[in-house]
Amino acid sequence: MTIEAPEKPRDFIREIVEEDLAAGRTQRVITRFPPEPNGYLHIGHAKSICLNFGIANEYNGQCNLRFDDTNPTKEEVEFTESIKRDVAWLGFSWGENLLHASDYFAQLYTWGEELINAGKAYVDSSSADEMRAMRGTLTEPGTDSPHRSRSIEENLDLFRRMRAGEFPDGAQVLRAKIDMASPNINMRDPVLYRIRHKSHDRTGDAWPIYPMYDYAHPLSDAIEGITHSLCTLEYEDHRPLYDWLIEDVSVPSRPRQYEFARLNLSYTVMSKRKLLGLVTEGHVHGWDDPRMPTIAGLRRRGYTPSSIRNFCERVGVAKRENVIDAGLIEFSIREDLNRIAPRVMGVLDPLRVVIDNYPAGDTEWFDTPNHVDDPSLGTRRVPFAKTILIEREDFLEDPPKKFFRLAPGREVRLRSAYFITCTNVVKDDAGNIVELHATYDPATRGGDSPDGRKPKATLHWVAADHAIDCEVRLYDRLFKSENPEESGNFLDDLNPQSLQVVQAAKLEPSVRGAQPQSRFQFERLGYFCVDSDSTPDRLVFNRTVTLKDAWAKTAK
RNA sequence: UGGGGAGUCGCCAAGCGGUAAGGCAGCGGCCUUUGGAGCCGCCACUCGGAGGUUCGAAUCCUCCCUCCCCAGCCA
Numbered sequence: 338m339t340i341e342a343p344e345k346p347r348d349f350i351r352e353i354v355e356e357d358l359a360a361g362r363t364q365r366v367i368t369r370f371p372p373e374p375n376g377y378l379h380i381g382h383a384k385s386i387c388l389n390f391g392i393a394n395e396y397n398g399q400c401n402l403r404f405d406d407t408n409p410t411k412e413e414v415e416f417t418e419s420i421k422r423d424v425a426w427l428g429f430s431w432g433e434n435l436l437h438a439s440d441y442f443a444q445l446y447t448w449g450e451e452l453i454n455a456g457k458a459y460v461d462s463s464s465a466d467e468m469r470a471m472r473g474t475l476t477e478p479g480t481d482s483p484h485r486s487r488s489i490e491e492n493l494d495l496f497r498r499m500r501a502g503e504f505p506d507g508a509q510v511l512r513a514k515i516d517m518a519s520p521n522i523n524m525r526d527p528v529l530y531r532i533r534h535k536s537h538d539r540t541g542d543a544w545p546i547y548p549m550y551d552y553a554h555p556l557s558d559a560i561e562g563i564t565h566s567l568c569t570l571e572y573e574d575h576r577p578l579y580d581w582l583i584e585d586v587s588v589p590s591r592p593r594q595y596e597f598a599r600l601n602l603s604y605t606v607m608s609k610r611k612l613l614g615l616v617t618e619g620h621v622h623g624w625d626d627p628r629m630p631t632i633a634g635l636r637r638r639g640y641t642p643s644s645i646r647n648f649c650e651r652v653g654v655a656k657r658e659n660v661i662d663a664g665l666i667e668f669s670i671r672e673d674l675n676r677i678a679p680r681v682m683g684v685l686d687p688l689r690v691v692i693d694n695y696p697a698g699d700t701e702w703f704d705t706p707n708h709v710d711d712p713s714l715g716t717r718r719v720p721f722a723k724t725i726l727i728e729r730e731d732f733l734e735d736p737p738k739k740f741f742r743l744a745p746g747r748e749v750r751l752r753s754a755y756f757i758t759c760t761n762v763v764k765d766d767a768g769n770i771v772e773l774h775a776t777y778d779p780a781t782r783g784g785d786s787p788d789g790r791k792p793k794a795t796l797h798w799v800a801a802d803h804a805i806d807c808e809v810r811l812y813d814r815l816f817k818s819e820n821p822e823e824s825g826n827f828l829d830d831l832n833p834q835s836l837q838v839v840q841a842a843k844l845e846p847s848v849r850g851a852q853p854q855s856r857f858q859f860e861r862l863g864y865f866c867v868d869s870d871s872t873p874d875r876l877v878f879n880r881t882v883t884l885k886d887a888w889a890k891t892a893k
Numbered sequence: 894u895g896g897g898g899a900g901u902c903g904c905c906a907a908g909c910g911g912u913a914a915g916g917c918a919g920c921g922g923c924c925u926u927u928g929g930a931g932c933c934g935c936c937a938c939u940c941g942g943a944g945g946u947u948c949g950a951a952u953c954c955u956c957c958c959u960c961c962c963c964a965g966c967c968a
Contacts, residue, residue: 520896531966662904887928
């Protein structure tokens with residue numbers, strides 16, 4: 338028996354975790370995923386979820402789901418429900434550890450008084466404008482607030498009265514007393530608490546003051562015993578403040594913050610503000626519109642949890658700014674669906690083919706595998722008859738050299754059925770092709786010729802009289818350019834063709850009754866997923882992703 | 894201009910002083926009852942640039958260049 342070499346950590350964060358574990362600095366790793374419930378989770382969050390929960394799983398630790406609900410003016414319960422659903426759907430479990438920053442409001446308040454008593458925080462009665470003016474600029478130091486030197490007693494009294502609701506919104510703030518001349522603007526006496534007379538989803542009207550992220554986050558981490566607090570690059574500048582609070586408050590543990598680069602995907606936007614705009618301004622049909630990069634959108638589109646996890650794994654974790662090629666997530670879903678999706682035949686843009694030498698009124702049922710490469714998925718029966726429908730683009734009257742599909746006089750294979758040869762093209766007065774005539778070779782029943790003939794193409798098809806009608810929604814990238822954020826208004830870059838609806842696609846009857854979220858490969862076309870808009874008598878499909886199309890490439 | 898980060902193949906990403914992993918994309922070929930899948934092969938004499946240290950540098954030092962983030966009582 339051979340002993341596997343220990344797998345080396347996949348990224349710099351796991352490397353740090355392993356060192357901490359090995360050195361005994363960490364007994365058991367505890368991470369957290371800390372969403373603010375002010376929007377739906379997107380693929381960028383999936384990266385963070387996979388990192389935080391992934392590390393907890395790999396090192397036998399724990400990952401808390403902690404809602405960063407410190408700003409009741411922006412947060413809604415609808416979002417907290419969607420977040421829980423999305424994390425669970427991705428395949429991760431927080432166990433008992435569904436937590437909220439608001440659970441710690443009392444402790445956080447007490448620590449506020451502690452800082453005041455230590456002379457490390459003060460109540461400032463300046464207006465927001467005045468504070469901005471005193472903050473200085475990137476190159477010039479700020480100036481001390483006139484209230485900076487209030488006595489501990491006065492600060493305590495003011496802070497208690499803030500807490501008691503005696504002041505209107507914006508009248509006072511609690512600030513850390515650090516250094517108004519710090520080159521790091523986050524250290525110029527950052528605001529710790531602000532007044533908001535707004536009821537909170539979880540604490541109701543108990544608090545007229547709410548802690549800022551910079552204050553609540555490190556302390557919440559410490560309360561939960563988080564060992565590695567993982568966040569994105571823009572918080573790098575906040576780390577000195579994070580550490581300052583951990584040092585200067587009597588917290589029960591010593592978490593450390595590490596930053597990694599957020600995920601960006603080409604041809605889409607990732608900021609919650611922009612995604613919110615797409616939803617509220619009606620550019621898409623909701624947060625779960627299949628064109629959205631949200632977890633809910635990807636789910637409805639037909640993405641699988643494992644394809645998203647694999648994608649995040651492939652993307653890696655580093656500190657370098659990045660824009661991931663949209664092709665990579667498409668590769669990940671194709672890879673998964675190729676393995677698991679049963680195959681079925683459907684025609685999106687039908688062209689009638691009448692097989693002249695086939696007996697009228699006959700119907701044959703062919704057994705065909707649900708997955709050519711995986712017999713365990715079984716077989717199904719598909720009906721064949723005199724009039725069939727093929728994909729319009731599979732016929733060309735005057736085919737170019739490398740076009741292998743049907744053409745006048747040419748023989749092709751109909752998947753699992755017969756070889757047919759096109760004998761005649763019927764056109765309307767305008768010259769449009771309306772119907773094809775063909776003959777079939779009875780000896781090729783099942784799709785193989787006893788004489789070893791090999792047609793260059795195999796087409797998908799459905800029997801006209803047995804096909805069921807359904808709606809198919811074809812999606813394209815939401816934006817026209819690779820980086821829509823780059824130039825001016827991202828809305829100007831919206832792709833007007835991002836959704837194309839096929840009202841009367843024709844599918845083989847075996848799909849009848851398929852339930853929402855069922856996924857299929859429509860042979861030669863792509864992967865499709867039953868949409869929740871489906872009704873018992875009308876199925877609606879979303880095209881998750883096309884198949885790779887070598888012909889499209891050579892045709893160009 | 895102050896502070897904090899980052900620059901390795903078209904896009905990601907390993908590399909931690911011993912002579913450039915891997916994935917995606919791309920390009921050839923084999924195979925194929927999906928122009929799919931699968932299989933095989935090719936794809937960085939070079940690591941933002943210039944100096945230096947060293948037997949040896951993507952890795953260490955110096956200077957320079959480029960890009961990203963920070964002036965919310967948002968997170």
